[in-house]
Amino acid sequence: MTTTLVLGGTAWLGREIAARLLAQGDRVTCLARGESGTVPDGATLVRGDRSRPGAYDEVARTDWDAVVDVSRDPSTVTGAVAALGPRAAHWTFVSTTSVYAHDDDPPGADESAETVEPTDVGDYAHAKVAAERAARTALGDRLLVARLGLVAGPGDPSDRFGYWVSRLALADDGPVLVPVAEERHVQVVDVRDAAQWVAGAARRGTTGTVNVVGHPVPLGDLLAEAAAVAGFHGELVTAEDDRLAANGVQHWAGPRSLPLWLPASCTGFFRRGNDAFLAAGGTLRPVHDTLTGTLEDERARGLERGGGGGGGGGG
Numbered sequence: 001m002t003t004t005l006v007l008g009g010t011a012w013l014g015r016e017i018a019a020r021l022l023a024q025g026d027r028v029t030c031l032a033r034g035e036s037g038t039v040p041d042g043a044t045l046v047r048g049d050r051s052r053p054g055a056y057d058e059v060a061r062t063d064w065d066a067v068v069d070v071s072r073d074p075s076t077v078t079g080a081v082a083a084l085g086p087r088a089a090h091w092t093f094v095s096t097t098s099v100y101a102h103d104d105d106p107p108g109a110d111e112s113a114e115t116v117e118p119t120d121v122g123d124y125a126h127a128k129v130a131a132e133r134a135a136r137t138a139l140g141d142r143l144l145v146a147r148l149g150l151v152a153g154p155g156d157p158s159d160r161f162g163y164w165v166s167r168l169a170l171a172d173d174g175p176v177l178v179p180v181a182e183e184r185h186v187q188v189v190d191v192r193d194a195a196q197w198v199a200g201a202a203r204r205g206t207t208g209t210v211n212v213v214g215h216p217v218p219l220g221d222l223l224a225e226a227a228a229v230a231g232f233h234g235e236l237v238t239a240e241d242d243r244l245a246a247n248g249v250q251h252w253a254g255p256r257s258l259p260l261w262l263p264a265s266c267t268g269f270f271r272r273g274n275d276a277f278l279a280a281g282g283t284l285r286p287v288h289d290t291l292t293g294t295l296e297d298e299r300a301r302g303l304e305r306g307g308g309g310g311g312g313g314g315g
Contacts, residue, residue: 002026002203004057005088006149007050007069007080009043011036012155013094013148014070016191018043020199026066037056050076055086056083063087067172070094071177074121074130081138085293090202093135097272098213099147105268107216111147111209111276130210141179144206146198149213149272153290154189154297161188163259164223164296165291168230179244181220186260186279187270189214190290197282206280214284219260229291292294 005023008014009030019040021028028043031050039045048055050071060083062213067088071077077093085091118130130146152161159166167176194212222235239249241264251259262269274282 002065004066004068004202005062005063005064005084006030006043007067007071008032009039010034010045013191014068015040016155016195017068017070017094017198020192020195021068024199024203026199029059030061031056032043037182042294050079056080060084060087060191064089064197066090066092067091068094068198069135072124072127072131072165074118074127075170078134078138081135085138090138090144090207091135091139091142092146092198092201092203093132095128095132095145095147096125096214097147097149099129099132100268100272103262103266103269105272107268107271108273109268110273111211111273113272115131125139128304141207144201145209146201147209147213148189148194149189149211150186150188150270151194152188152294154196154293155191156294156297158253160259161290162294162298163188165226165230165295166303168227168232169299170303171232171234175234175237177221177258178238179219179258180238180240181218181223183264183267183271184186184219184262185216186219187216187272188287189288190285190293192293193282193284197277197280200281204281206255208225208276210280210282211272211274212277213272214276214283215289217287222260222303224289225288226291229288242308 006018007014009018010032018028018030022040022042030039030081031048032041033049034047046058064087069080099115101116105113115129116125121127121130135143156162177287189212248256251261253259
């Protein structure tokens with residue numbers, strides 16, 4: 001039986017990866033503080049704070065067929081590979097497409113695109129690049145760097161993708177404010193598809209760097225599909241960029257934002273190449289299925305809970 005260690009495994013993505021590992025028959029151990037949630041049924045939780053000395057002592061006595069790390073802290077990643085690298089046959093570091101230096105890279109840009117220089121590890125993208133480099137130096141050709149794009153689907157705590165289908169379901173037949181959609185795209189990967197691929201990567205011997213991203217979808221098409229899934233019968237009221245900015249509406253996420261709305265200059269942000277992912281066994285469900293699963297989950301959690309994805313901007 002394959003023995004796999006997940007460094008994490010109690011929060012959304014890490015827990016989904018652990019669940020997929022269990023489903024494929026792995027013996028799964030999760031090293032975590034256990035404060036973000038529980039591990040999936042069948043996994044073993046080893047409690048440990050990775051910022052403290054001795055955090056890896058209990059799991060460093062085992063030879064691991066695979067280790068999966070979702071951390072963003074370069075010092076934590078460095079500590080993990082120092083303690084566990086010699087005992088791991090394969091290592092996956094879950095990174096992000098936010099590491100790329102240019103949001104206006106040509107559509108379809110692949111994993112060779114320039115990344116940011118990690119001069120400020122307090123910044124998410126800089127921290128991930130520094131962590132990638134630390135892992136690559138220590139692990140060499142045993143390493144897979146999985147650069148995930150925007151992850152969506154059931155359980156998403158960010159409300160970025162879930163905002164639109166939830167907002168449209170709440171509106172029913174009332175008006176909903178939307179940004180100009182022409183020449184804008186959305187690119188998400190369903191958490192279930194991302195986790196399934198990461199879980200199987202060690203068994204397939206996948207190494208190198210891979211963008212784990214979905215197919216780019218025109219923003220207008222996504223909004224139309226979200227409206228259909230939500231049963232929305234009202235009017236989509238389009239506002240130009242300058243009008244939104246003048247009224248304090250923000251891009252991307254957070255209070256007074258329209259989630260997934262990006263500056264027009266970000267032509268490559270949601271159009272990264274996924275050829276390597278598909279060639280390495282990645283599969284992608286239709287965006288309709290992701291929207292449906294997201295809405296079911298959002299309804300279960302409460303559509304009016306006031307999530308952080310777009311508070312105040314979706315009037």
